[in-house]
Amino acid sequence: MEKAAVLTEQQILSRLLEGDQVLFQQIFKQYYGAMQSVAYAIAGPVIADEVVQEAWVSALKALPKFEGRSTLKSWLIRIVANEAKTRRRKENRSVSLENMQESWATDPRFAENSHWSNPSSQWHGDTPEALLSAEELKDCIEKNLQKLPENQLAALRLRDSAGLSMDELCNILEVSPSNVRVLLHRARDKVLKVIDHFQITGEC
């Protein structure tokens, strides 16, 4: 069986249009994580899979007209992002993901002169695999991610989980590049704090 990874985008497209089911399954699995992350980030966990399904239906209908001006992945991501935004509106959830109000000026880890007063500890493990060998930590991070403000969680999932570019984040979240940077930093910093706490106490 030929792997999708060894084919060019053009070959993948031709084979998909010819009805190559095996390849389709590979492509579906390959992009599922990224598409699900986008759907989850924008439309929420409950309807994320439904959004992915609707996006695939739209994508498959439009596939014969796809001209390959972008990569297949970014084309699929755009479709799922648009689908998720539409669903978000239908579900009467606020469309605006902007809310930059909270301040981290009062972060107790920093002294008044903005230097560290309470820095993070030395961690045991320098790879995700080493850190996540403690299964409870993964659950703990997931639980804490749910507590993040919606816009931070969306930015983190779109960027670090789905691997979207910064430009794509600005378009999807409808915020400026500097705001995207702030959202990402706060979200990653929260993950860091959760890991650090776990490293020190062994508890969530």
Next chain:
Amino acid sequence: MLPSCREIAEQASENIDKPLTGIRWLKMKLHLFICVNCRRYKEQINLSSKVVKSFEQSEEPNKQLQANITACYEELHCKHKEKQD
């Protein structure tokens, strides 16, 4: 003047998405050279980003979803073929 630790913490995340250049890069390097806490923070924020990334790679699609989409692919392919014939 060199940036504060708080500024370095923000730049460490920015640097993941778009590496700093020019004078900002140099000032960050100099700060990191003298500040062990920021060096550690920079490594840990990179690692935190990678941890989140590793979550996505382990996501397995729901079987029902996969079956629905595969059925849709077959159906659309048949329609597309009919049109061509």
